[in-house]
Amino acid sequence: MSESAFSLPDDRDTVRRALVEWYVEDHRGFPWRETTDPYEILVSEVMSQQTQLERVVEAFDGFVERWPDAERLAAADRSAVVGFWSGHSLGYNNRARYLHEAAGQVTTEFDGEFPETPDELQELQGVGPYTANAVASFAFNNGNAVVDTNVKRVLHRAFDVPDDDDTFADAAGELMPAGESRTWNNAIMELGGVACTKTPACDDAECPWRAWCDAYATGDFSAPDVPTQSPFEGSRRQFRGRTVRILGEYDELALSELGPRVRVDYTTDGEHGREWLRELLTDLEDDGLVAVDTDGETTVRLQR
Structure with a gap:
């Protein structure tokens, strides 16, 4: 879909600078934001799939303390890894199994060195395009623009980007400054996580994009439909x-x-x-x- 399908501001450098400065000045602190270790970032990304971040923090700290690198995770008994996962209510146990197998691949197939590009990272068991791009971005500053639910909501509201996956990817890619995937992706995900939430907190969170935001100007804060996960209790x-x-x-x-x-x-x-x-x-x-x-x-x- 062409750029005419959405309306990004002409002065994109100013838009980019406003978001990055807002993020750098004040953002939520998570342990995986304090590291560029690809192993720790992969663990955090797998844990964060459909799991509240508050619960992930506690589980993440315990997991990396017990298995601090890919080599030691690969050598661990898989049942212990799955038991940890299940005990911390981290979602589907398959994710623990895949993470264990991915650690084995890093150890044996990649000589203990993590692959660095999104395409290479997808060779790891259970690592799809989103996770691969996140690890490439946050560990190696070598990713593309991340597009998750929060980012879609931001782009849809701010720049009237249509609810279409390819168009979201195009718009996100055009906005991200070249070679800045680590900071940029953290910043735009943070914007969706604390300011452009389901119930927007534009002024309270001092959203840096209010001057350009279509939703802020019109009062229409509708957002793309998000599939809801079935209830966990009794499932x-x-x-x-x-x-x-x-x-x-x-x-x-x-x-x-x-x-x-x-x-x-x-x-x-x-x-x-x-x-x-x-x-x-x-x-x-x-x-x-x-x-x-x-x-x-x-x-x-x-x-x-």
């Missing part, structure tokens, strides 16, 4: 995580012992009984997280 995700945590406490458990620990309403032939539990375990087994032994009474253990 399959919750019971998958609970199963992993329980198995982390035992060498192995029979189905008859595991079921009541996973659900208080577990009954062998009930709606949430043996068949339901077997389906849950099949999912975890397909993900390589548990091993199910059907020789005699069915028993389950974490995959080591």
Whole structure:
């Protein structure tokens, strides 16, 4: 889509400088913003996927204290990594498994040195375009413009950028100053995180783009539709995580012992009984997280 599809200000250098100065003067402090270590930044990015940042901070500190680099994470028992992930409610346990495998790739395939470009970083297990670009930006200052939900909301409101992924990418790329992906991407994500929030705080947060912002001028603060995640409480995700945590406490458990620990309403032939539990375990087994032994009474253990 051409530039005519959106209206970026003519004096872009002034717009860029206003945002960067606003960010540098005052921004939220997170431990991953105080480092350029690609391992720590990758850990933070994977943890931050659909997880509140306040919860990520505590988990991040504990994780990097226990496994401070890719080599030690790669050497760790995978069940311990998955157990940590589940115990800190960090979302899908697959992310812990992928992070563990990515650390192994860095150690064995890249001789302990992290790849530095978005394309190379996507060779790591579980690392998609967004995460690869974030690591390249924040670790190596070598990324493209980041486009996440916050950035889309900022661009849509400030410069009337249409709700289209390619157009958002074009607009973000045109705005970002060359060779400044580390500071710029942090700054524009911060703008969306503290000023251009769902309920905007333009004046309270002293938004640096008020002079150019279409929404501020018109009062129309509509934003692109954001897919909502299904509730965690009572979800399959919750019971998958609970199963992993329980198995982390035992060498192995029979189905008859595991079921009541996973659900208080577990009954062998009930709606949430043996068949339901077997389906849950099949999912975890397909993900390589548990091993199910059907020789005699069915028993389950974490995959080591």
